[in-house]
Amino acid sequence: MRELEAAAITEAVARLCIEANYNLGEDVLAGLRQARETEESPVGQGVLDMLLRNAEIAAQGEYPLCQDTGLAVVFVELGQEVHVVGGDLNAAIEAGVRQGYAEGYLRKSAVARPFSARINTGDNTPAIIHVTIVPGDRVRLLVAPKGGGSENMSYLRVLPPAKGRQGVIDFVVESVDQSGGNPCPPVVVGVGVGGTVEQTMLLAKRALMRPLGQPHPDPEVAELERDILERVNRLGIGPLGLGGTSTALAVHAETFPCHIASLPVAVNLQCHSARHKETVL
Amino acid sequence: MGQEPITITTPLTEELVASLRAGDRVRITGTIYVARDAAHKRFIAALDRGEALPFDIRGQIIYYMGPSPARPGRPIGSAGPTTSYRMDAYAPRLLALGLKGMLGKGERSAEVREAIQRHGAVYFAAVGGAAALIAQSIREAEVIAYDDLGAEAVRRLRVEGLPAIVANDSHGGDAYQSERARYRKG
Numbered sequence A: 001m002r003e004l005e006a007a008a009i010t011e012a013v014a015r016l017c018i019e020a021n022y023n024l025g026e027d028v029l030a031g032l033r034q035a036r037e038t039e040e041s042p043v044g045q046g047v048l049d050m051l052l053r054n055a056e057i058a059a060q061g062e063y064p065l066c067q068d069t070g071l072a073v074v075f076v077e078l079g080q081e082v083h084v085v086g087g088d089l090n091a092a093i094e095a096g097v098r099q100g101y102a103e104g105y106l107r108k109s110a111v112a113r114p115f116s117a118r119i120n121t122g123d124n125t126p127a128i129i130h131v132t133i134v135p136g137d138r139v140r141l142l143v144a145p146k147g148g149g150s151e152n153m154s155y156l157r158v159l160p161p162a163k164g165r166q167g168v169i170d171f172v173v174e175s176v177d178q179s180g181g182n183p184c185p186p187v188v189v190g191v192g193v194g195g196t197v198e199q200t201m202l203l204a205k206r207a208l209m210r211p212l213g214q215p216h217p218d219p220e221v222a223e224l225e226r227d228i229l230e231r232v233n234r235l236g237i238g239p240l241g242l243g244g245t246s247t248a249l250a251v252h253a254e255t256f257p258c259h260i261a262s263l264p265v266a267v268n269l270q271c272h273s274a275r276h277k278e279t280v281l
Numbered sequence B: 001m002g003q004e005p006i007t008i009t010t011p012l013t014e015e016l017v018a019s020l021r022a023g024d025r026v027r028i029t030g031t032i033y034v035a036r037d038a039a040h041k042r043f044i045a046a047l048d049r050g051e052a053l054p055f056d057i058r059g060q061i062i063y064y065m066g067p068s069p070a071r072p073g074r075p076i077g078s079a080g081p082t083t084s085y086r087m088d089a090y091a092p093r094l095l096a097l098g099l100k101g102m103l104g105k106g107e108r109s110a111e112v113r114e115a116i117q118r119h120g121a122v123y124f125a126a127v128g129g130a131a132a133l134i135a136q137s138i139r140e141a142e143v144i145a146y147d148d149l150g151a152e153a154v155r156r157l158r159v160e161g162l163p164a165i166v167a168n169d170s171h172g173g174d175a176y177q178s179e180r181a182r183y184r185k186g
Helices: A006-022 A026-038 A042-059 A089-103 A161-179 A197-207 A219-232 B014-019 B037-048 B091-096 B110-118 B131-135 B147-152 B175-183
Strands: A002-005 A071-079 A082-085 A128-134 A139-146 A154-159 A187-194 A248-256 A263-270 A277-280 B006-009 B025-034 B061-063 B101-104 B122-125 B138-145 B154-168
Touching (some): A002 A006, A006 A042, A006 A071, A006 A082, A006 A089, A006 A139, A006 A277, A026 A042, A042 B131, A154 A161, A154 A197, A161 A187, A161 A219, A161 A263, A187 A197, A187 A219, A197 A248, A197 A263, A219 A248, B037 B091, B091 B110, B110 B122, B131 B154, B154 B175
Parallel strands (some): A002 A082, A187 A248, B006 B025, B061 B101, B101 B122
Antiparallel strands (some): A139 A277, A154 A263, A187 A263, B122 B154
16 A cells, blocks of 8 residues: 655645646647637637737746636546545645645635625635546546636536437537637537436536547547537637637547436536646655 | 727727727726626615715726736736626616726627617627736726625726727627627538
């Protein structure tokens, strides 16, 4: 059994919160540059130029990419041969979020009592933590700050299986269409197909963590992604909804077997500030 | 695009507002006010109680924004727009009281678009997610009300050349609708 200090987890989470909010990944930057080359709308081109310039300013380390530095979504793959010592795993992650959001001058966007008082918790906790136990003696931590504007544009529907592939495509395209400029396009479209509904949404969220534009390894799913992307970029929404041909940078789908009676589909949109950083301890 | 952006200074006059057209690129200079969800809720509660708002909104622009914390020596942190539709429930009442401009991102409701036209106002779209870039145009920032709301407190900003686009003009023009239609295929 390998021992891992809880403090090391706290330290890593704090660092990842800061890195994710200041340094846009090379994959996303490449996607934005590609969109800039193909965008037909002059307004859209201007917007994309501003987003690329924004990323340069943020990378200097003084101003985060977006003022909405998100709720901290943390995916943990915990090796079953690891024994966390000196504290518990969840508390260590929460402490990391608290530290990262304070030291990084990141906005605290969490409110307690969601349907009533909505009081800011003051330190951006609680984090949204998803733990999977995996073989091995390592811990993989992935931190994805998720902004409210794009998270608000989330959709879940359980289709009758007869709707099939076309039903999935239509539902996703409809979802992006009705979101318009709200989720800060060009977006990454996270799609979950299958499972039970709570899992369907988690598949959509997990799909967003894949390096931008990397197709799904299953050719059938990769083809679905391509077909949805093609349809989405014909909607005309464009950068920030001000018109254009770059509505999505990519579509990422994940699937899971489901009940004989069901075809659940979830859509979780990610703004152009597609932030996630990971490390292995 | 093509043409140079129009420089506009606050407070907004009726003539200036009337001259703006959906799709115009602008640079905003002068004093603007910041308020988002929680502050708007309090504005309406104050008006319902017959109280005055924390500042005179006549002729002013309200920026829908909640900044990240300022580093020492800086007036503000990152400062991009938040999504405007969440303020749709409150905006018509403020427009009726003389608010002339709103700055945010995303489409407005039919009620707000109608109120913009009726009261001769304008809705500007800032570039969502260009928050570090927009912060460079903010020279001063001061919390003037509801300090307890933290990032959602009401602020007064002095801005210089803040970049935006006229999304809804006082003549019924709507850049979101018209531009989207232009690039929609099939």
